[in-house]
Amino acid sequence: MAENNTSRRDARTAGQRLVSSHASEDPFAAAFKATRMPMLITDPHQADNPIIFCNRAFCDLTGYTSEELVGENCRLLQGPETDRRAVDTLRDAIAAERDIAVDILNYRKDGSKFWNALFVSPVRDEAGDVIYFFASQLDFTNIKSKEAELARARHLAEEEVALRTAALSEALKAKTSLVHEVDHRVKNNLLTIASIVKLQARMTRSDVVERTLMSVLNRVEALSTVQRKLLNDEDVGHFDVADFAKTLVMDVVGALKRTDIVMTTDLHEVVVPATKASPLALIVNELIGDAVRRGLSDGxxxxxxxxxxxxxxxLIRVVDTVTPVKVDEEEDAFSRKMLEACVTQLKATLERKVEGHSTDVRVTLLVKD
Structure with missing residues (x-):
């Protein structure tokens, strides 16, 4: 206890000596005392580098009186939640006699916490030796509180976004599974219809009925190809017209088994919503089927x-050069009606140019990216 009193007396003496070395009219001394910024001075030549002087603003900030502070080390303001790393940084800077700026959580006399922006600088004499340490403080608790509120708000927002994203992902997964299931069933139904029509065509004895059934079968198989494309595509909501056209042409030409058919393509990816898949598939099917009927399958x-x-x-364009043969007028008329209906449904334009044995048909459709 006597040792503690001696330390306090030495610190107080050092402080008085420091003050008395400045005239009362010294503007720097007056400013130090009167400024609203909390300031203090410590003496590193005394044991434990105690506070030897502090201004009124520092007392107001911490709740301690000058008598309680003088002779104490600044660790008096530390508490349970003070960051040890900040303390170590401060201690190392003082030991190295260099300037330091650090944000540290301090405690007032009543136990309340405040965030302290602490600036410490060594004061040197003419020989360059450190004779004091000067420290100024800035209470930025309000700013820190706002940062904490923003951090909490951001955290809550991130949690909400994560929850909504998870919910949307689950909903999308369920929707995708449902779409795949519907597509799968539609595909199976189309295959069943195709099988029934094919069986009926084989059993009929009427050439007219057989041609009619095979005409129906041709369109059903085209739609079945559309469903297969939609089902196998990861993006079930869209349909690549070029990919379908390539598959259909290869299927048709392969089924004809004719080596005298020269097939060329200029196909570029054009993706459209799945709702347009069926009419577009029928357009491509009718254009190729038209070429087949007019002679591609014969010569x-x-x-x-x-x-x-x-x-x-x-643009969907089909150009054929064939030696014309007599076509079934009823089938040809039905195909043209089917083509016109699909073109009208899609608000597309249809142009047909015939020169000799060459027929050039263009279907143009507005497409949005």
Whole structure:
């Protein structure tokens, strides 16, 4: 206890000596005392580098009187939640006699916490030796509280986003599974219908009925191909017209088994919503089927299929060169009606040009990216 009193007396003496060394009219001394910024001075030549002087603002900030502070080390302001790393940083800077700026959680006399922006600088004499340490403080508890509130708000927002994202992901997963299931059932139903029509065509003795059934079968198989494409595509909501056209042409030409058919393509990816898949598939099917009926299946020839973008639109083009044969007028008329209906449904335009044995048909449709 006597040792503690001696330390306090030495610290108080050092402080008085420091003050008395400045005239009362010294503006720097007056400013130190009167400023609203909390300030203090410590003496590193005394044991434990005690506070030897502090201004009124520092007392107001901490709740201690000057008599209680002088002779104490600044660790008096530390508490249970004070960051040990900040304390170590401060201690190392003082030991190295260098400037330090650190944010540290301190405690007032009544136990309340405040965030302290602490600035400590060594004061040197003319020889460069450190004779004092000067410290100024800035209470930024309000700012820190706002940062904490923002951090909490951000955390809550991130949690909410995570929850909503998880919910949306689950909903999307369920929707995707449902769409796949529906597509799968539609595909199976189309295959069942195709099997029934094919069986009926085989059993009928009427050429007219057989041709009619095979015509129906041709369209059902085209729609079945559409469903297969949609089902196998990861993006079940969209349909690649070029990919479908390529598959359909290869299927048709392969089924004809004719070596005298020259097939060329100019196909570029054009993705459209799945709602347009069926009418677009029927358009491609009718254009290729038209070429087959007019002679491709009898005398061979050339067929060129093109799908590509064109100035904000996309183009479906089928060009064939065949030696014409007599066609079934009823089937031909039905095909044209089917084609016109699909073109009207999609608000597309249809152009047909015939020169000699060559027929060039273009269907142009507005497409959005």
């Amino acid at each position: 061979g020839g050339q067929i060129h299929v093109e799908v590509r973008r064109l100035n904000g639109h996309f």
